[in-house]
Amino acid sequence: MSYLDNLLFAILLGIGIGYFSINVRKLIRNIKLGQDVDRSDNPSARWGNMALIALGQSKMVKRPIAGFLHIIVYAGFVIINLEVLEIIIDGLFGTHRVLSFMGGFYDFLIGSFEVLALLVLVSVIIFLVRRNVIKLKRFIHADLKGWPKSDANYILYFEIVLMSLFLLMNAADFHLQNLPEHFGHYSKAGAFPVSQYIAPIFDGMDSSLVSMLERSFWWLHIAGILVFLNYLYFSKHLHILLAFPNTYYADLNAKGKFNNLESVTNEVKLMMDPNADPFAAPANPDAAPAKFGASDVQDLNWVQLLNAYTCTECGRCTSACPANITGKKLSPRKIMMDTRDRLEEVGRNIDANKGVFVPDNKTLLNDYITPEELWACTTCNACVEECPVNISPLSIIMDMRRYLVMEQSAAPMSLNAMMTNVENNGAPWPYNQMDRLNWKEEN
Template structure:
C-alpha cells in the first residue's frame, strides 16, 4: 500500500503520454496527406522567423492590449510548467518538493510561479470579459458559433482552475510546513498563496493533507488532460506555432506560385525552335490535377496551417471583403480546411488507413465559390496572422481548380481572359488600337 500512489501516478502518466503520442501520430498522418513542397531553402531566415514570431510573440503586440494579455498567459504557461517537472519526479519517486534543496533559488522560483499564476488568473478573466461581456465583433462571426465559442471559453475555465489548484496546493503546503507535518519540509516562498492560507486556519493537519494532496493530484491530472485536449482545440497552436512559423512563406506577399506544367507550356510556346505540331515526348508526364478541390490536393504546409489556426479572427477583421459584408472569412477558410481534414482522417481510421470516397470535398461542401471569388488577394489576412498562416494560398489553389479544371470562373473574369487571349490586353479592343491612349495624352 505504501507505493500505491506512486503506481497510480505512473499509470496515469503512461496513459496520458500514450494517448498524446497517438494523437501526435494521427496529426502527422493527416498533415502528410498533403502534397510535397520544397521548404528546404533559407534555413537561417526560417529559424529567425520561428524565434521572433512564435517564441518572441512579435506579431501579437501589434494590438497592444490583446498582445500584452496573451504574452502574460504564454509566459505563465511556459514558466509555470517548469513546476510540472518537480511534480512528476515527486509522483514517480514518492518525494515531496524534491528541488527544495536548491535553497534560495527554489524560493525565488516558487515565488515567481505564484506571481505568474495570479497574473494568468487576472488575464484569463480579462479574456473572458472580452469574449462574453464586451462581445468583440470578431468573436461573434458565424463560424464562431457552437463548438468554437464553447472551446474558447472552456480553455479559459481550464486555465483558471489549474492556476487556482496550484495556489490552493501551495497555501495548504505552507500551513502544513508551519505545523511541522511529516514530509512537508520548510521550502518555497508564497507571496500569493500566503494570502489564501488564513482561510485554512482551524483546519486539522489531516484535513490540510487531504486538501493539499487533492489539489496536487487534480493539478497534475488537469495538466495531462489539457495536454491531450489540445488536439481537439484551437489551442493546438501552442505546439504547432513553432513549426508553422518555421515553414511559413518567405516570398514577397504579392508573389504567387506558378504551376510548373503551365510554366513549361508557356516556355515552349515562346521558343521559336519548337514545332507546335510535334507529338509529346514518350516520357512526358501528365500535368495532373490543376489546383485543389479537396484537402489532399493542398500541400502539407497548407494543412499544417489549418491545424495551427488560433481562431483569433485577426485575419477576418482585417479582410476588406468581410468588412464590406461579403461572405468571405479567412478564418473560416482555415477552420473549414481543418474540419474537412479531420473528416478525411476519421474516414481513414474507419477503413484501416485507406480513404474511401465519401461523396464530399472541401469545395462546395465546406467552402463555397462565393467565398473564393470574394477574395481581393490583398494579403491583409496573411499579414495579420500572428503565427504565419496563409489563407490566401488555399483560396488561390481552389480558384485555380475552378478556372483550369471546371472553366467555372465568373463571367467578368472569363471575358477578361478571353480578351487577353485574343487581343493581348484585358480590354475588348483590336491589338492595333492598344496604344491609341498614348496618342491622346
C-alpha cells in the first residue's frame, strides 16, 4: 500500500470510530435520563449472570436449533473480527498479513476463521429462510412490521456480504500466493481450507487484475465492518454490545417480587409522622413533586431504559405471553420497542434544543402504549423468563399501571371495586366481615 492509501485508511478508520463514539455518548446520555436505581449488590452473582447468559448464551439454547445457529453466528462475529486487528495494522502501516510471523498458529487462526465464516453463511441463510419463507409466527406478528422487520433482514444481508468478502479476499490472496513466479508482497502465509476451493475462479486472470480484486475485497471488507459498527446504534442488533451490561445489571430478586415506590414510602412516612405539618411548604419549592409510577421514559429507571436498547426483538416474550396468545392487544416486545422509540424521540428533542428537553405534549403512556395493553397483562412473568438477555417488560408495565392507579385513578372498574372492598371489608369480596361465616348456616 502507498502512503496515500495509508492516509486514506486512517481517515476512514477515524471517521468510522469517531461517529460510533458520538453515538455511544448519545446512547449513554439517553439511558441516564432514567431515574437512579442501585444495582451494585451481589457482584459475584451479577458476573455469573453475564458469563452464563450473555457470553454463554444459556437462555438461547432453550430452543436448541435456533440457539445453536445463533451461537455459530455469535462466535463467528466475535472470533472472525479478531482479524480486524491485523487489517488495522496492515492498513495503517502498509504491511500485508503482518501477523503471519506466528507461523503455524497463524495458519490455525486463518483456517478457523474460514470454517467459521462458512458456518456463519449457512446459519444466516437458514435464519433468512425462517423469517421470509417459513415465516415463523413471531417474525410476522403485527408488531413487527416496517422498519423492525426490515432491520432484521438487513443485518442478515450484512453478514452474508461481510463473510463473502472475507472468503473472496482470502481466495484471491491464496491464488496470488501460489503463482509459479513470486508476485508482489503475496508471500505464503495462512491456511485456507474454504477459500482454496473458491480460488479457481481467478485462474486465467491477469495477476494484476487479481491483485486489484484482492485489494477491492480488502477495502470493502473493512469499510463494511465500520458501516456495520455504526449501523448497530440504529438497529436491534445493539444487543451484541449491550447484552453484557444488561445481564449484569438485571434484577436479582425472585420473579414476582416488586419494589416499593420510594415516593409512596415517603408519603406514608409523612402521614404517620405526628410532628409533620401537612401544610408546610416543600423543602425545595422548585423541585417537581414526586410522581407515583411512570408516564414517560424519564420516569422509568435507567436499567429499564437499558433494557429497551438491549431488546433483540426476537419475539420470544410475545410468543409466550398468555394475554397475547388469547388475542389481547398486549405484546411485551412492543412494550420494549415503544419505550426505545419514545426514548429516541426524547433524545432527538434534547439534541434539537441544545441539551434541554422541551415538553412536546407527548408521553410514552397513551401516545405509544395504551392502557388497554397495560391492563391485559396477567403479571405471570412469562416474558421475563423467556427473554434471552434478561429484559423485564413487566417492570415497565407495572410502573405505568401504578401511574394510572395512583396519579389518574384510572384503574378498570373491576379493580376499583376490588380495592374499595379491601378498604371497606378487609377482603376483595363485597361482603361485610360479620357475614363471612354465613355460609355455614346454608348447610
